[in-house]
Amino acid sequence: MKLEILKHFEDIGERFLLDISELDGTDTKVAGIYCLFAPTELVRAAGAIPVSLCGKREKPIADAEETLPPNLCPLIKSSYGYAVTNTCPFFAESDFLIGETTCDGKKKMYEFLGRIKPLHLMHLPYSTTEPHAISFWRDEILRLGRFLEESTGQKIDRDHLRFQIRIHNRIRKLLERIARFQAAEHAPLSGLTMMTVMESKSFFVYPEKYLDMLGEFIAEMESVAASGFSPFEPDAPRVLLTGCPLGKGSEKVLRIIEESGGAVVCMENCTGVKGLDLLVDEEEKDPFLALARRYLQIPCSCTTPNIGRINLLDRLISQYRIDAVVDLTWHCCHTYNIESRVVGDFVEGREVPFLHVETNYSTSDVEQLRTRIEAFLEMAGCRSNVRFANSRLN
Amino acid sequence: MIPQQNESVVGIDIGSRSIELVVLDSGGPVRQVKVPTTFDPLGQCRKLMEWTGGMRVVATGYGRKLFAESFRLEKVSAITEIQAYALGTRYLHPEAKIVLDIGGQDTKVISLSDTGKVVKFEMNDRCAAGTGKFLEFMATALQVPLEEFGGFALGSDRRVQISSMCTVFAESEATSLMARGERPENIAMGLHAAIVQRTAAMLRRVGISTPLVFAGGVAHNLCVRQLLEEELRQPVIVPENPDMVGALGAALYGRNLDRSET
Numbered sequence: 001m002k003l004e005i006l007k008h009f010e011d012i013g014e015r016f017l018l019d020i021s022e023l024d025g026t027d028t029k030v031a032g033i034y035c036l037f038a039p040t041e042l043v044r045a046a047g048a049i050p051v052s053l054c055g056k057r058e059k060p061i062a063d064a065e066e067t068l069p070p071n072l073c074p075l076i077k078s079s080y081g082y083a084v085t086n087t088c089p090f091f092a093e094s095d096f097l098i099g100e101t102t103c104d105g106k107k108k109m110y111e112f113l114g115r116i117k118p119l120h121l122m123h124l125p126y127s128t129t130e131p132h133a134i135s136f137w138r139d140e141i142l143r144l145g146r147f148l149e150e151s152t153g154q155k156i157d158r159d160h161l162r163f164q165i166r167i168h169n170r171i172r173k174l175l176e177r178i179a180r181f182q183a184a185e186h187a188p189l190s191g192l193t194m195m196t197v198m199e200s201k202s203f204f205v206y207p208e209k210y211l212d213m214l215g216e217f218i219a220e221m222e223s224v225a226a227s228g229f230s231p232f233e234p235d236a237p238r239v240l241l242t243g244c245p246l247g248k249g250s251e252k253v254l255r256i257i258e259e260s261g262g263a264v265v266c267m268e269n270c271t272g273v274k275g276l277d278l279l280v281d282e283e284e285k286d287p288f289l290a291l292a293r294r295y296l297q298i299p300c301s302c303t304t305p306n307i308g309r310i311n312l313l314d315r316l317i318s319q320y321r322i323d324a325v326v327d328l329t330w331h332c333c334h335t336y337n338i339e340s341r342v343v344g345d346f347v348e349g350r351e352v353p354f355l356h357v358e359t360n361y362s363t364s365d366v367e368q369l370r371t372r373i374e375a376f377l378e379m380a381g382c383r384s385n386v387r388f389a390n391s392r393l394n
Numbered sequence: 395m396i397p398q399q400n401e402s403v404v405g406i407d408i409g410s411r412s413i414e415l416v417v418l419d420s421g422g423p424v425r426q427v428k429v430p431t432t433f434d435p436l437g438q439c440r441k442l443m444e445w446t447g448g449m450r451v452v453a454t455g456y457g458r459k460l461f462a463e464s465f466r467l468e469k470v471s472a473i474t475e476i477q478a479y480a481l482g483t484r485y486l487h488p489e490a491k492i493v494l495d496i497g498g499q500d501t502k503v504i505s506l507s508d509t510g511k512v513v514k515f516e517m518n519d520r521c522a523a524g525t526g527k528f529l530e531f532m533a534t535a536l537q538v539p540l541e542e543f544g545g546f547a548l549g550s551d552r553r554v555q556i557s558s559m560c561t562v563f564a565e566s567e568a569t570s571l572m573a574r575g576e577r578p579e580n581i582a583m584g585l586h587a588a589i590v591q592r593t594a595a596m597l598r599r600v601g602i603s604t605p606l607v608f609a610g611g612v613a614h615n616l617c618v619r620q621l622l623e624e625e626l627r628q629p630v631i632v633p634e635n636p637d638m639v640g641a642l643g644a645a646l647y648g649r650n651l652d653r654s655e656t
Contacts, residue, residue: 367456368500372517375476379512 005217012200019205020093029152032094036270036298039291041168045161046148051090052202055079057249058361073333074360076105083116096151100124102302120147128296128303138292161287167207169279174214176276181221182265183320186230191254191264199247232263237380243328244336245270250361253328260374266320301335310346324353324380331360353380403450405645408457411498414638415442418645426638452648454478454640473647475640476515482643483607484510486633491603496612498526503600516600523559524592526612531561532585536578544615550583590621607631609639
């Protein structure tokens, strides 16, 4: 089944570029962002348009390695490679960049990126729960606000910020509803399609139009869901994919899981549902404090301890009736690689099979990965062959 | 020409270095063949398959998908090596709790439940460090035939430390040891010890239990076997034909498919 409306999601990058080109000659600025920690409400409140520049493809990595060490995570190298080769249209459109100190690799890479375009670096606290962490992060949000005001020449009006907060909360709620269709017994979308839908959240010029598009999609999805259609086999093991972000160009693990008969019904990562359940408090008098509180709750492995991720996984495993969890981490992503053991202990403690896959964007290990993932799905017990092993053969 | 028996099933394990084929009838394995993979695995398979017409075939190993797609037989299916080694080991050693398989380009550790079900497994990533390929390179570097490499290493009088598991780095490490006048037997021992340490770490990650069955081509290597027993302080069971376990497991899987259809 192919929904017409999916085309809008597939083409959203081109749509973005078209809409931006129509704004040529105006004062509208484009802010290149790299992470879920960037408070996009604030960017919009300053009249700028945020767009994700997170590198998802192998192609520019070789060029990045002229400057950066090869044993660095592919996401950092790809992001930098696109910038230094000027091969990403979204980077080309960006007037300035916003980064966060989410890891050592990124924060040092931003020093080089800052040589190419104006870059504002937000300093993240490692702890997310200490009271002084909240006030520190609020100060960082204010500091970003001043940078934005200088860069756009537009004052951030508190009421407009509150308006943007409401819009962004609505977007999160709609995206969450879309993700939740997959919790049904017959998940109506493949994980690959859902990835395309979710990726759209970083590529829109007009939030209201985007909200309309999500609303239309939900209406169509409701009829698909009612029909009981699913692209998966009825006994396909329901897989939750967690770990590092992935997207078009770095979806190989997601693809192999689905080619091997698994149904990726949920992705707990920055390109999936992470953060969709975290809304900014619209009632809080101080919108900067409300933003600080919301953004610091993002359960990223760069914080310690990262209890939020375990709580989220716990909830998702139940909500999406998960049969198996795959933790995808990129090479040299220390925080996610180390945290994998914590996640594995937790998931196995819930008696859900767990597989950690550490890889990069290249295709050199696709067949090895296929063997591991196929065997993992076999083990997850959802194929009938398991019973054969239960009796001595002969 | 083997007389065609309806109850016979074929298991074929298409690995990176060799292809093994097992024919199973109701009494057990009746034929076991091993050929090198070469640069033309399909050609090799075709030769092996000439006399298996009509039988159910189950493929495993890296070539399993290629095989299943190329030989459009009526009864052909594919399973992973992990499943195949679990089934094969269970048949040969029903008491086995953990399987170690070191093949041409990967190492696998599979933990089995009391009923022989795969509970957990580990497998090396893309790199063939510490596998049969590593031993092959090192044997070549020391100019010892691969089959004799384990025995050669056991002739050492002291163990030198080799810290690199990367084939290229380990070779440079071995070269600098040779330049210092170290006996080749001692270097060989160091290389074997490095493999065993890496393997033991993988076993510990899955959880060591006993009995442990050691299969795959590298199980032929006496030195790896001996060092593994020392490191783990427990006996290691090696099947009579350790490299046939995967093909046997594939055949056993096929037999059960046959049975479930009738």
